[in-house]
Amino acid sequence: MTSIESTDVLIIGSGFGGAIPAYHLAAGGARVTVLERGPWLRGEEFDHDFLLGSSYTRIFDFVVGDGMSVLGGNCVGGGSVVYFATMPRAPRFVFERRGSIGRRMWPTSISRDALEPWYDRVAEALPITRQTWDKIPYAGGLFAAACQHAGRTANPAPSAVDVEMCTNCNWMMAGCRFDAKRSLLLNYLPAALAHGAEIRPLHEVQRISHNADGGYRVHYRIVDGEDYRILHDEGAIDAKLVIVAAGAGATPVILQRSEPELGTMPHAVGRYFSGNGERLNTAVFDEDRVRDVLGLSRPDGRAYEAYQIGRGPTVASWDRLDGSLPEFERYSLEQLYFPPGLGTILAQAPDASGPTWFGVDKKEMLRRWQSWLTIFIMSEDDNEGVFGAPPETGNAHRFSQQMLGHGPLSYRPTENTRRGWALADADIKDILERDGLSRVEPWTNDLVGAYTVHPLASCRIGDDPATSALDDRHELRGHPGIFVTDGSAVPGALTVNPAFTIAALAERAVPAIVRAAQERGVSVSYGAPSPDGSTSGRRAVLAR
Amino acid sequence: MRPNDSEHDPERTLVLEAFADTIIPGEKRFPGDRSVAGVSAGGGAVAAGAVELLENPAGGLAEGLDSLVFSLNDHAREYAVAHDLELDPTVPPFVALPFDHRTALVADLTGPDHPEKQMWVGLALFSNMAFDSAAHLRTSEALTAGHPGLLTIGYEQPQADGIWRFESFSYGRQLADLHPDTTATGSPA
Numbered sequence: 226m227t228s229i230e231s232t233d234v235l236i237i238g239s240g241f242g243g244a245i246p247a248y249h250l251a252a253g254g255a256r257v258t259v260l261e262r263g264p265w266l267r268g269e270e271f272d273h274d275f276l277l278g279s280s281y282t283r284i285f286d287f288v289v290g291d292g293m294s295v296l297g298g299n300c301v302g303g304g305s306v307v308y309f310a311t312m313p314r315a316p317r318f319v320f321e322r323r324g325s326i327g328r329r330m331w332p333t334s335i336s337r338d339a340l341e342p343w344y345d346r347v348a349e350a351l352p353i354t355r356q357t358w359d360k361i362p363y364a365g366g367l368f369a370a371a372c373q374h375a376g377r378t379a380n381p382a383p384s385a386v387d388v389e390m391c392t393n394c395n396w397m398m399a400g401c402r403f404d405a406k407r408s409l410l411l412n413y414l415p416a417a418l419a420h421g422a423e424i425r426p427l428h429e430v431q432r433i434s435h436n437a438d439g440g441y442r443v444h445y446r447i448v449d450g451e452d453y454r455i456l457h458d459e460g461a462i463d464a465k466l467v468i469v470a471a472g473a474g475a476t477p478v479i480l481q482r483s484e485p486e487l488g489t490m491p492h493a494v495g496r497y498f499s500g501n502g503e504r505l506n507t508a509v510f511d512e513d514r515v516r517d518v519l520g521l522s523r524p525d526g527r528a529y530e531a532y533q534i535g536r537g538p539t540v541a542s543w544d545r546l547d548g549s550l551p552e553f554e555r556y557s558l559e560q561l562y563f564p565p566g567l568g569t570i571l572a573q574a575p576d577a578s579g580p581t582w583f584g585v586d587k588k589e590m591l592r593r594w595q596s597w598l599t600i601f602i603m604s605e606d607d608n609e610g611v612f613g614a615p616p617e618t619g620n621a622h623r624f625s626q627q628m629l630g631h632g633p634l635s636y637r638p639t640e641n642t643r644r645g646w647a648l649a650d651a652d653i654k655d656i657l658e659r660d661g662l663s664r665v666e667p668w669t670n671d672l673v674g675a676y677t678v679h680p681l682a683s684c685r686i687g688d689d690p691a692t693s694a695l696d697d698r699h700e701l702r703g704h705p706g707i708f709v710t711d712g713s714a715v716p717g718a719l720t721v722n723p724a725f726t727i728a729a730l731a732e733r734a735v736p737a738i739v740r741a742a743q744e745r746g747v748s749v750s751y752g753a754p755s756p757d758g759s760t761s762g763r764r765a766v767l768a769r
Numbered sequence: 770m771r772p773n774d775s776e777h778d779p780e781r782t783l784v785l786e787a788f789a790d791t792i793i794p795g796e797k798r799f800p801g802d803r804s805v806a807g808v809s810a811g812g813g814a815v816a817a818g819a820v821e822l823l824e825n826p827a828g829g830l831a832e833g834l835d836s837l838v839f840s841l842n843d844h845a846r847e848y849a850v851a852h853d854l855e856l857d858p859t860v861p862p863f864v865a866l867p868f869d870h871r872t873a874l875v876a877d878l879t880g881p882d883h884p885e886k887q888m889w890v891g892l893a894l895f896s897n898m899a900f901d902s903a904a905h906l907r908t909s910e911a912l913t914a915g916h917p918g919l920l921t922i923g924y925e926q927p928q929a930d931g932i933w934r935f936e937s938f939s940y941g942r943q944l945a946d947l948h949p950d951t952t953a954t955g956s957p958a
Contacts, residue, residue: 369944452827580872672890
């Protein structure tokens with residue numbers, strides 16, 4: 226018989242939604258156990274290598290659904306280990322969005338103003354800093370110059386990268402071996418460990434069940450460290466309180482699978498999924514025009530040819546983040562790098578005479594890869610995603626040893642979503658093709674559907690029980706003592722990179738989780754400083 | 770790699786090569802190369818090691834390759850009948866298709882409404898990955914060995930320790946006006 230362990234708070238997932246409460250609860254005196262389905266890698270274990278089985282495929286998950294494919298983290302530290310660390314705050318109008326439900330999507334208690342002190346806490350903890358033009362990589366500079374040429378503005382985006390340590394290697398999706406990217410491995414997680422929290426990698430939670438004392442039992446399987454298709458022993462841990470933070474592609478699946486034992490889930494569990502309105506376009510630049518029209522040249526005389534150099538997205542254009550524009554027509558445009566392999570197959574060759582994503586013309590496009598510039602659209606989609614029946618285990622049928630699987634998410638973009646994408650595509654064309662600078666095409670949605678690196682809203686907060694799974698304290702409706710604090714709690718698309726907002730919401734959720742833990746007899750208090758001991762963020766939120 | 774170097778059925782290898790060559794075409798490797806159509810200068814997916822990657826069990830396609838090849842040849846036969854083409858019986862049907870017809874068939878199989886789309890997209894994805902990321906090889910070693918895909922895309926060489934660092938990375942100056950509503954923290958308002 227399997228022995229059952231126990232803890233005060235069991236946290237599923239170690240990304241922003243898991244690491245932040247893990248730290249505060251452990252620092253406040255609770256016994257905290259974090260179960261993470263992925264491996265635990267650090268520092269120089271993050272490879273510069275595309276070889277199957279290197280960190281690039283071990284810590285990163287690509288789940289193909291029906292009409293939507295989701296990329297996410299799969300390791301201790303979650304998305305923070307694989308992300309690009311671009312950290313803008315969500316614009317004010319986002320919190321007033323109504324989507325297609327006829328009422329404000331966000332809880333009344335949350336606005337940009339209300340969230341600012343929580344953003345500040347995260348900014349202090351990681352930290353997040355403004356970026357300066359003198360450290361913007363060539364690709365960001367090229368996008369900025371093209372925006373300026375087209376009469377647009379462009380901003381270096383705030384970032385959680387320490388640019389003094391960064392080598393601009395652009396391997397950050399495989400994890401940062403230089404510790405320049407301020408992932409959770411460098412702040413909240415070590416601080417949680419220092420306060421006694423336990424983190425168990427390769428523990429994939431399958432379901433949650435009730436205990437007679439009002440607590441919960443969390444059931445997991447051990448994932449093979451090399452071939453994730455193989456699951457080993459199972460086990461279970463009892464907890465007084467459970468925090469689900471497995472990511473927006475997995476949290477609703479765990480809850481759905483638990484429904485036979487936990488009882489009916491709120492309607493919004495596994496519905497209203499948003500891909501953050503994401504879409505990509507790739508331009509191939511004419512190097513001579515870059516020099517002649519934009520006046521750009523590198524020290525070695527080349528105009529650009531620097532797609533590979535940098536640290537993901539560094540410059541964004543926010544001209545369409547205008548609250549006076551109609552909903553579904555607002556978006557940001559962000560320069561982006563995406564590595565070869567996954568980052569080239571969907572790009573379409575401009576002016577192709579035959580197929581656009583493969584064949585002769587595509588190969589010619591690939592010859593000019595260093596002259597590519599990829600532009601990331603983050604728009605307002607319509608929360609169209611719905612999760613079907615859960616797979617037998619995990620959140621996907623794993624196809625490859627690592628990284629690639631097929632999941633139950635389906636997504637049919639509405640006219641609203643498609644209108645935003647079409648407007649953004651046209652805008653990008655206008656900016657980047659002006660005066661013969663480049664030729665640009667959107668990525669095809671024909672192969673794997675739409676795609677997102679920022680899955681959101683599949684178990685969201687709100688005031689309306691019919692359209693939100695969580696109340697505004699992130700507690701799962703009808704299931705007291707279960708909280709959800711990851712990207713699935715965000716009500717909808719944010720028009721910018723969401724990690725900072727996910728983290729700020731997780732910070733904001735902690736005081737109520739601490740109170741719930743106290744009510745369940747856990748000896749815990751709220752009020753820890755920032756993971757490095759700084760206290761200005763704590764003073765600001767405690768003053769409220 | 771010569772087709773008959775494979776431990777597998779040489780006809781199966783020919784078909785996989787012909788598919789990979791349709792995704793990222795290359796030049797013929799030797800006189801009489803049947804699987805590589807030779808419509809593009811320089812190495813393509815085949816020279817880049819597509820078959821080796823497809824046969825790697827870690828990828829997930831290896832166990833299904835026999836049935837994929839069987840099915841692809843079936844589709845090629847049907848295609849030939851529909852388009853009134855006579856196929857050379859000395860090579861597998863898909864290999865016997867001229868390049869433009871291979872292309873048309875692959876476009877159909879990977880089209881949004883094709884019931885088998887997922888598996889053909891998978892085959893295309895791995896063919897592409899062999900070319901532009903050499904996922905069956907250590908990246909730094911692949912570059913040293915002159916991997917045709919990484920060289921074609923112009924992937925930069927790492928430093929001596931096999932790690933990429935770029936000392937020169939920035940134009941070093943402001944290149945656009947900031948959005949007027951930018952906040953003190955650098956975010957949109």
